[in-house]
Amino acid sequence: MSSVSSTAGLSSPAGGAQPKPSPIKAGEPKVSKRQVVTVSSSVAVLVVFLAAWQWLPGWFGMPEFVLPKFTTVVQEAMHMWTNGGFMEHFWITALEVVVGFALGALLGLGVGVVLGLSPMAESVLSPYILALQIAPKVAFAPLFVMWLGYTVYPKILVAILIVFFPIMINVLSAIRTVDPDMVNLVRTLNASRWQIFRLVEFPSSLPSLFSGLRIGATLAVVGVTVGELVGGNMGLGFLLVDAEGQGNTAGVFVAIIGLTIIGIAAYAAVVWAERRYLHYIPRATTTTI
Template sequence: MKKELSTWIASGGVLLVFLAIWQWGPAALGMPEYVFPKFSRVVQEAIHMWNNSDLLGHFWITTLEVVIGFILGSLLGIFFGVVLGLSPRTEAVLSPYILALQIAPKVAFAPLFVMWLGYTIYPKILVAILIVFFPVMINVLSAVRTVDPDMVNLVRTLNAGRVQIFRLVEFPSALPSLFSGLRIAATLAVIGVTVGELVGGNKGLGFLLVDGEGQGNTAAVFVAIAALTLVGLVAYWAVIWLERRVLHYIPKANVTTV
């Protein structure tokens, strides 16, 4: 308990030092506020955007896009990870196409999705799905492939069928790797949605970021970046929270390093 308290105090101290440098550092270096606004100016701009630019509404739109893209991309990654992990032949057939999809720059798909689906939430969600899919799929596939064969044989000696082997041995063994992929995917989903909003958005935090840049309002850009960071942190912490409850039987040091 004391160790955790000291960790929180140290972390809070680092934050205070960072905010102090942000507040007085730019002026000390002679930076004008239109180049690097001080912290209090960014807070003032956040209050202004909250009251006049519907900052909260844009925040929730981006959050919704992140959540939907993360969930759908993760489900697709789990499905293909399991299928390819259980069937090497299927992996041999599909892996070149999946690899090509991963190598293709996701930013390049965003304008195409906007042309197809218009200025809606769907292009942003699709970009998030593409980015989230691969790390989840790779982690699940690797975990399914490395299941202890002795455990599988043991369950088979008890007359377990294929579905039972997967439910009792393979899937539980893949859970730690799955959550490792989900932690990565939670942050990548924010990147995917932001890319979609930057390319073709009329709502969301990415739109506010572009709008602030167009007006030369550096403080508004910082507000949008801070809000996007908050979305990513909440998504990441939500995965950690779920992981600790699903994998409660694993020692904490092995569940997460954060």
């Protein structure tokens, strides 16, 4: 009994008080030093870029109609916000991007799965799909405008064409490279063809699918912009052409920044969904961008 007491006494620190670790609340985010440095560095780069945009054109004697200062662009953005209906054009373009991206992703996923599961279908259809991809999408925009008029549909169709191919190729490659041992294992359990696809092939294609979605999220903005540049009477692409026709360089920059914000938001949504549904993949194998 005395030996146990002496051992307990030796294990306790001076003063007899046991140190208590600081409690960690459930769900509390853990911010590492590396993340703080990364965010701080990114903010510093942005500040340097904006400072250079503000002062370097004046130092080099560059006129405002060539490269306006950052404050001039901000003032033009406020003017377009209050008097130019900027937000209405912004939301129309955002809607076109979301719809075109969603439909293009679904079409690419469906065709990629069909071609991946059927080598015969790939042999028959791949030349035509490749020809469609090689054809410049800008050339289709005037045709869609002639068919459908100055509506949102030509812009959405151009976005679908641009988004379709990278997603289809990624899904097709993923379906073709599924581990055959996993397929054979599920077959030994008397799984049906649908169960093999649902339990093995489709989950295996998700990383490649999200890689294609990342690319498609940015290309959707390009497709919608092309459609609005060719034949649009609404949207940020229309504002860009209108500002260019008036020689309003600051207005062109405002439209470009608006398109960039939409693209960043679409890309961030894909990254959020990827981290939510592919949380089981080690972070070391995923990209940071």
